[in-house]
Each structure stands twice: as structure tokens, then as C-alpha cells.
Amino acid sequence: MKKIFVDGLTGTTGLVINERLSHYDEIEILQIDEHKKKDLEEKKKFLNAADIVFLCLPDQAAKESVALIDNPNTKVIDASTAHRTHKDWAYGIPELSEDHRKRIMTSNRVANPGCHASAFALAMYPLVKAGILGDDYPVTVHTLTGYSGGGKELIAKYEDSSEFNPYHQAPRHYGLGLNHKHLPEMKLHAGLSEEPLFNPIVGNFYKGLVATIPIKTSLMKIKKTGREIQQFLADYYKKSYFVRVNPYDSNDNLFDGGFDVTGSNDTNYCDLFVFGNDEKGTMVIMSRLDNLGKGASGAALQNMNIMLGLDEWTHLI
Numbered sequence: 001m002k003k004i005f006v007d008g009l010t011g012t013t014g015l016v017i018n019e020r021l022s023h024y025d026e027i028e029i030l031q032i033d034e035h036k037k038k039d040l041e042e043k044k045k046f047l048n049a050a051d052i053v054f055l056c057l058p059d060q061a062a063k064e065s066v067a068l069i070d071n072p073n074t075k076v077i078d079a080s081t082a083h084r085t086h087k088d089w090a091y092g093i094p095e096l097s098e099d100h101r102k103r104i105m106t107s108n109r110v111a112n113p114g115c116h117a118s119a120f121a122l123a124m125y126p127l128v129k130a131g132i133l134g135d136d137y138p139v140t141v142h143t144l145t146g147y148s149g150g151g152k153e154l155i156a157k158y159e160d161s162s163e164f165n166p167y168h169q170a171p172r173h174y175g176l177g178l179n180h181k182h183l184p185e186m187k188l189h190a191g192l193s194e195e196p197l198f199n200p201i202v203g204n205f206y207k208g209l210v211a212t213i214p215i216k217t218s219l220m221k222i223k224k225t226g227r228e229i230q231q232f233l234a235d236y237y238k239k240s241y242f243v244r245v246n247p248y249d250s251n252d253n254l255f256d257g258g259f260d261v262t263g264s265n266d267t268n269y270c271d272l273f274v275f276g277n278d279e280k281g282t283m284v285i286m287s288r289l290d291n292l293g294k295g296a297s298g299a300a301l302q303n304m305n306i307m308l309g310l311d312e313w314t315h316l317i
């Protein structure tokens with residue numbers, strides 16, 4: 001029986017992880033008294049008694065919790081941004097390569113990736129690694145995301161039912177200082193030499209995220225059409241259970257419904273799409289996931305499954 005402690009259990013990410021953990025027979029969940037959850041002495045006991053700790057906390061609190069761990073057998077999966085570019089931490093996207101998967105399997109410190117960054121890296125990493133896109137490709141990425149990505153504070157703003165709630169009027173751009181906290185991990189884990197230009201937009205829906213990356217054939221190092229890129233990605237991910245590469249030219253007609261950003265919700269899949277115009281040599285890669293699924297809690301549980309030697313899809317399908 002493995003002992004699991006979720007630090008930040010009552011937050012947005014923690015609650016989803018806790019609900020999913022209730023389906024496992026082979027684990028025991030250690031419960032800290034809600035009133036003592038920020039008491040470091042009390043917390044230290046739970047952190048060191050656990051085989052696996054999930055940190056579902058703000059960055060500073062996550063660092064504080066890691067510093068309290070002195071049990072060499074305690075493995076940590078950190079959902080925060082704090083350790084995602086730290087060289088001693090494995091980056092928790094096993095599908096990127098066999099090396100990524102092995103590192104997660106053997107490491108006792110795993111940084112769970114950000115939701116925007118997961119969608120971005122799954123689209124970009126194979127293309128940069130294969131040299132199709134140079135590491136200096138001038139990358140732009142737009143994301144459209146549900147408001148749960150902003151945690152309890154943003155959820156409260158969106159779910160405030162005052163008569164006039166500006167958040168309900170139209171989607172909102174943010175991160176306009178071009179310094180979003182995911183930029184360092186996007187650059188590092190996509191294998192780029194520079195950060196992408198990143199333009200996130202949040203809409204009035206709870207969850208679901210899509211990253212859209214426009215690409216021009218003429219700027220590629222190895223020139224490929226949209227159709228060839230789709231085929232390349234389909235081959236790259238053919239053995240990955242949770243990355244699905246959809247057929248080229250899937251229906252994108254707005255009057256037939258258009259593209260549904262929520263289409264991967266309540267799953268642990270990342271769905272990749274390539275739309276394009278081969279005559280013009282232009283394409284967009286779209287990478288869609290549930291920001292609380294493959295973008296957070298689902299990914300954290302997938303990493304736990306790998307770290308415990310279980311099938312990675314255990315209780316995720």
C-alpha cells in the first residue's frame with residue numbers, strides 16, 4: 001500500500017487529483033487537518049510519511065514544502081511552476097521522448113508541466129528535435145483557455161453572479177507584458193533557442209485549452225507541407241496512448257460548429273490537429289487538452305502511475 005499526501009488538497013488542482021485517487025485500491029491518502037495545512041511542523045510529518053507527495057500549491061509554498069522533505073524515499077510531483085526548468089527535476093511529459101519517460105520513471109522529483117506549456121511542447125518538440133523547424137524558428141503561439149486555469153481566485157471572478165460581470169462579456173487577452181510564467185519552460189522543453197511570442201486568451205467557460213501555432217513551409221529548415229507535418233506527428237506519437245493526432249483537414253467550418261476548444265475535456269488526451277493550405281505553404285498546428293486533465297491533474301496522475309510502475313492509463317480512461 002503506497003501512502004499519498006496531497007499538499008493543497010482543497011485547491012482547484014488538488015481537488016481533482018484527490019477525487020481521482022479515490023479510485024485506486026493500492027494507495028492510502030494521508031489527510032492533514034484543514035486548519036493545520038499551513039502549519040509547517042504538522043505538514044513536515046505528512047510530507048515525510050508519504051511515498052508520493054503532490055504539491056498543488058502556489059510556487060513559493062511548493063518550494064517551502066520541498067525544503068521540509070528529508071525522507072530520501074519520498075517522491076514529489078509538483079504541479080506548480082517552481083521546478084519546471086530545474087535541472088534536477090524531471091519534466092513530466094512522458095510522451096516527448098523515451099528519455100523523458102525514463103527520467104520520470106526513475107526520478108524522485110517530477111515537475112508537472114503548465115497547461116499552456118504542455119499543449120505547446122507536445123506540438124513543437126518533435127518538429128524541433130527532428131530539425132524540421134530550426135531551434136531559432138520565429139515561433140508565435142496563441143492559446144484559448146477556460147478560466148479554471150487561473151485557480152480559485154479567477155474562478156471566483158468568473159462565477160460572481162453580480163448583475164454586470166465584465167468577464168462574462170467577451171474573451172479576454174492577458175499576459176500582454178509578454179512575460180508569461182510558462183515562457184521559460186516553453187522555450188526549454190520545446191528545444192528552442194528563444195522564447196516564443198505567446199498570446200493567451202481566457203474565455204467564459206470553465207475548462208478546455210487549445211494552443212494554436214501558425215507555421216510557414218518557407219521558414220522550415222526541412223520543407224514540409226501541412227499534410228506531411230500531420231503525418232510526421234502521427235508517426236511520432238503512434239505509440240503514445242494519450243496523444244492523438246487527428247486527420248489532416250478535419251472539419252473547421254464555423255457554420256458547422258467550428259473548432260471546439262472543450263472537445264478534449266474530461267479526458268487525459270492531448271489532441272493534435274494540423275489545418276493548412278498546402279498551395280500557400282501555410283498551416284496551423286492546434287494542440288488541445290483539458291487544462292485540469294492532461295494540463296494538470298490528469299498529467300500528475302499519469303506521472304504517478306509511471307513512478308509507481310503501474311500502467312500509465314490506470315484510472316485515467
Ligand SMILES: NC(=O)C1=CN([C@@H]2O[C@H](COP(=O)(O)OP(=O)(O)OC[C@H]3O[C@@H](n4cnc5c(N)ncnc54)[C@H](OP(=O)(O)O)[C@@H]3O)[C@@H](O)[C@H]2O)C=CC1
Nearest residue numbers: 008010011012013037056057061079080148149151152296
Ligand atoms: N488550475 C489549473 O488549471 C492549473 C494549476 N496549476 C498549478 O497548480 C498549483 C495550484 O493551482 P490551483 O489548484 O489552480 O490553485 P488554487 O488557488 O485553486 O489552490 C491552491 C490551494 O493551495 C492552498 N495553499 C496555499 N498556500 C498553502 C500552503 N502554504 N500550505 C498548504 N496549502 C496552501 C490554498 O488554500 P487557501 O485557499 O486556504 O489559501 C488552496 O487550497 C499552482 O502552482 C498552479 O500554478 C497547474 C496546472 C493547471
Ligand SMILES: CC(=O)N[C@@H](CCC(=O)OP(=O)(O)O)C(=O)O
Nearest residue numbers: 081114115145146147149150202
Ligand atoms: C487562465 C489562466 O490564468 N491560466 C494560467 C495557467 C494555468 C496553468 O495551467 O498553469 P500553471 O500550472 O503554471 O498555473 C495562466 O495563464 O497563468
